[in-house]
Amino acid sequence: MTEKRYLFTPGPTPVPPEVLAATAEPMLHHRGPDFRIVYERTLGRLKEVFRTENDVLLFAASGTGTMESALVNLCSPGDRVCVVTAGAFGERWAAIAGALGCEVDRLAYDWGDSPSADDLASRLAEREARVVLMTQSETSTGVVADVRSLAAAAGQGGAVSVVDAVSSLGAVPLETDGWSVDVVVSGSQKALMSPPGLALVSVSQRARDARGTLPRFYFDWERTRKAQEILDAAFTPAVSLVRGLDVALGLLLDAGLEAAFERHVRLGRACREGIKAMGLELFSPDDDSAAVVTAVRMPEGVDAGALLLLLRDRHGVTLAPGQGPLKGKIFRIGHIGYFDVFDVTTALAAIELVLAEAGADVERGAASTRALEAYAEPAARV
Amino acid sequence: MTEKRYLFTPGPTPVPPEVLAATAEPMLHHRGPDFRIVYERTLGRLKEVFRTENDVLLFAASGTGTMESALVNLCSPGDRVCVVTAGAFGERWAAIAGALGCEVDRLAYDWGDSPSADDLASRLAEREARVVLMTQSETSTGVVADVRSLAAAAGQGGAVSVVDAVSSLGAVPLETDGWSVDVVVSGSQKALMSPPGLALVSVSQRARDARGTLPRFYFDWERTRKAQEILDAAFTPAVSLVRGLDVALGLLLDAGLEAAFERHVRLGRACREGIKAMGLELFSPDDDSAAVVTAVRMPEGVDAGALLLLLRDRHGVTLAPGQGPLKGKIFRIGHIGYFDVFDVTTALAAIELVLAEAGADVERGAASTRALEAYAEPAARV
Numbered sequence: 180m181t182e183k184r185y186l187f188t189p190g191p192t193p194v195p196p197e198v199l200a201a202t203a204e205p206m207l208h209h210r211g212p213d214f215r216i217v218y219e220r221t222l223g224r225l226k227e228v229f230r231t232e233n234d235v236l237l238f239a240a241s242g243t244g245t246m247e248s249a250l251v252n253l254c255s256p257g258d259r260v261c262v263v264t265a266g267a268f269g270e271r272w273a274a275i276a277g278a279l280g281c282e283v284d285r286l287a288y289d290w291g292d293s294p295s296a297d298d299l300a301s302r303l304a305e306r307e308a309r310v311v312l313m314t315q316s317e318t319s320t321g322v323v324a325d326v327r328s329l330a331a332a333a334g335q336g337g338a339v340s341v342v343d344a345v346s347s348l349g350a351v352p353l354e355t356d357g358w359s360v361d362v363v364v365s366g367s368q369k370a371l372m373s374p375p376g377l378a379l380v381s382v383s384q385r386a387r388d389a390r391g392t393l394p395r396f397y398f399d400w401e402r403t404r405k406a407q408e409i410l411d412a413a414f415t416p417a418v419s420l421v422r423g424l425d426v427a428l429g430l431l432l433d434a435g436l437e438a439a440f441e442r443h444v445r446l447g448r449a450c451r452e453g454i455k456a457m458g459l460e461l462f463s464p465d466d467d468s469a470a471v472v473t474a475v476r477m478p479e480g481v482d483a484g485a486l487l488l489l490l491r492d493r494h495g496v497t498l499a500p501g502q503g504p505l506k507g508k509i510f511r512i513g514h515i516g517y518f519d520v521f522d523v524t525t526a527l528a529a530i531e532l533v534l535a536e537a538g539a540d541v542e543r544g545a546a547s548t549r550a551l552e553a554y555a556e557p558a559a560r561v
Numbered sequence: 562m563t564e565k566r567y568l569f570t571p572g573p574t575p576v577p578p579e580v581l582a583a584t585a586e587p588m589l590h591h592r593g594p595d596f597r598i599v600y601e602r603t604l605g606r607l608k609e610v611f612r613t614e615n616d617v618l619l620f621a622a623s624g625t626g627t628m629e630s631a632l633v634n635l636c637s638p639g640d641r642v643c644v645v646t647a648g649a650f651g652e653r654w655a656a657i658a659g660a661l662g663c664e665v666d667r668l669a670y671d672w673g674d675s676p677s678a679d680d681l682a683s684r685l686a687e688r689e690a691r692v693v694l695m696t697q698s699e700t701s702t703g704v705v706a707d708v709r710s711l712a713a714a715a716g717q718g719g720a721v722s723v724v725d726a727v728s729s730l731g732a733v734p735l736e737t738d739g740w741s742v743d744v745v746v747s748g749s750q751k752a753l754m755s756p757p758g759l760a761l762v763s764v765s766q767r768a769r770d771a772r773g774t775l776p777r778f779y780f781d782w783e784r785t786r787k788a789q790e791i792l793d794a795a796f797t798p799a800v801s802l803v804r805g806l807d808v809a810l811g812l813l814l815d816a817g818l819e820a821a822f823e824r825h826v827r828l829g830r831a832c833r834e835g836i837k838a839m840g841l842e843l844f845s846p847d848d849d850s851a852a853v854v855t856a857v858r859m860p861e862g863v864d865a866g867a868l869l870l871l872l873r874d875r876h877g878v879t880l881a882p883g884q885g886p887l888k889g890k891i892f893r894i895g896h897i898g899y900f901d902v903f904d905v906t907t908a909l910a911a912i913e914l915v916l917a918e919a920g921a922d923v924e925r926g927a928a929s930t931r932a933l934e935a936y937a938e939p940a941a942r943v
Contacts, residue, residue, distance in 0.1 A: 191588045191797060199587070205566065205568075205576070206573045208568055239621060368797060375621065375798065395661075396625070396661060414623035414626075415572060416757065419584060420802070497593055
């Protein structure tokens with residue numbers, strides 16, 4: 180029998196079978212009525228998920244594509260941008276901004292720290308910036324930043340606020356309009372439970388007015404906005420992925436966003452409690468904010484790379500390694516999107532098994548029980 | 562019973578069921594061995610289809626995304642580019658180059674004309690250009706340009722040759738290395754028989770050496786090339802679309818590219834002969850070069866828009882309208898990729914039916930018979 184596969188990485192995430200089935204429907208022409216029904220519904224559902232009255236623009240691209248779109252649409256060459264960075268995806272903002280010729284002012288934290296709105300306010304008071312780039316869920320560390328406060332500080336400092344919500348949208352609360360976030364970028368392949376390949380961005384009127392002069396074509400927001408206004412697409416859209424996203428957003432919204440947020444809180448808690456019950460130490464914060472990714476310190480003397488390879492190649496279980504300075508020091512368990520508590524217990528059971536086989540000092544059997552108990556406790560209102 | 566749907570547009574094109582099924586397989590992590598096997602095979606198969614020893618770079622994007630990639634990687638601000646244009650996709654080259662701040666020198670023809678290598682040589686002798694942008698299959702008119710001669714003229718004129726082969730790759734011969742074409746851009750959704758969302762580009766050493774300074778990040782060739790070298794991806798790839806493309810390329814290569822080229826020649830011939838037997842007039846060339854799209858002049862007094870709406874909404878048959886100056890004057894039948902002669906006879910039968918219903922003077926019943934006869938004649942060596 181072929182080994183079963185378990186995907187516990189923070190993206191791509193598992194896709195529900197009905198979403199996969201929708202992606203495999205016969206091809207439609209993107210300008211015909213069959214597709215337009217799906218397209219209109221998807222664009223409407225995206226606005227609900229982003230919690231915005233503004234347009235959500237849809238691109239065939241990886242999430243990084245819409246990160247770039249934010250910079251090429253908002254900035255002119257040499258514009259100063261402030262990058263709030265505490266991990267790999269904050270660094271990606273800085274890399275893109277630098278490559279595009281912006282002056283990058285890094286508000287940098289150690290990987291694993293939580294950025295502070297006060298620090299951002301002070302920095303902007305010291306040096307203005309046209310744009311503030313931030314990361315809601317820093318997938319490399321498991322930290323979910325307080326985007327509400329950070330966006331407020333950016334706005335008060337006179338900057339356009341741009342949030343990378345690739346791994347957080349649909350998993351933790353993000354009130355795009357309610358928190359006056361100007362630009363939110365995201366992707367299809369995390370909490371939106373769809374295959375990778377669609378990139379999304381919501382754009383406020385303030386962000387539209389802030390248009391810069393960096394050269395752009397494919398990622399030009401106005402071109403795509405004007406096309407979407409008449410239910411057209413500037414370029415051939417990824418038809419099958421849009422059909423899948425439509426179904427996935429329907430699942431998400433039918434159950435309700437609040438239910439998804441609560442589930443993610445409880446999944447995160449179950450994962451943390453299980454990890455601690457096993458005798459391991461958390462790297463990501465030990466509180467309900469860490470609802471997206473749980474990062475775990477490797478026990479003394481255990482090689483992280485070897486552990487993950489054993490899990491993957493002997494047991495079919497894929498976790499994520501540490502990135503950058505955390506390489507070899509942590510491993511990460513994603514619980515984003517199409518996950519329930521038995522996914523968490525499976526991940527914990529597999530980790531326990533290989534650690535025990537490797538001779539590490541883990542308490543057997545406690546993790547799963549503790550995870551189920553912790554999951555059963557209702558989450559505080561999020 | 563729900564109406565059956567027939568997709569005869571020049572993209573997206575019908576996708577074989579086994580390709581659709583592959584896109585609906587459970588999600589894989591893009592850095593695990595399960596995906597790497599697929600990824601390596603796909604990249605290898607792409608080189609066979611492009612007929613190149615150089616890397617074929619894979620992006621999550623529409624075809625226009627790789628068109629932009631060619632310009633941002635090759636050019637510096639203000640560089641002169643020569644655009645050979647005789648239709649909507651030639652104009653797209655000009656629009657992208659203009660938006661990115663290049664000096665655009667248009668070698669422009671009437672829509673429907675075939676570009677000439679002699680004209681290009683004279684133009685380059687008059688005014689040098691860093692890059693020559695051309696279109697192999699001008700989907701808006703049905704003309705397939707003589708890329709071999711055009712690329713030779715570009716090379717002799719000292720320019721980097723860049724070919725848009727979005728609708729032609731896998732349908733008509735393109736010898737990337739044999740004809741010394743520096744850059745070929747294409748997409749997944751035409752003759753490669755896959756859903757839209759993957760964009761492809763082959764890059765010669767000469768093109769790599771010609772790197773310009775336009776700002777770029779997502780579409781940076783070197784970043785993606787270096788990642789692919791170690792079977793990694795610079796950004797999360799569109800995993801499910803790559804799995805589909807892998808299967809589609811397998812189908813194409815198992816039957817052989819030459820067989821695909823011959824089939825497209827015969828499909829084009831069957832379509833043209835059927836159209837003429839019905840008493841309609843061709844807009845696209847009446848020769849075997851027109852193997853991708855057949856463009857048909859509207860009969861006197863028939864409204865093209867109304868005809869296409871009737872076909873689509875009453876009969877489930879989608880054809881493509883004329884674009885730009887050809888709007889309302891022609892309609893287009895795509896026969897690209899997963900098509901056989903019965904697709905052509907179905908398209909012809911449906912056109913005949915609605916024209917007759919509209920009171921046009923069409924000869925009934927002749928088109929299908931003539932198309933089948935024409936298809937049976939072997940194609941000349943292509």
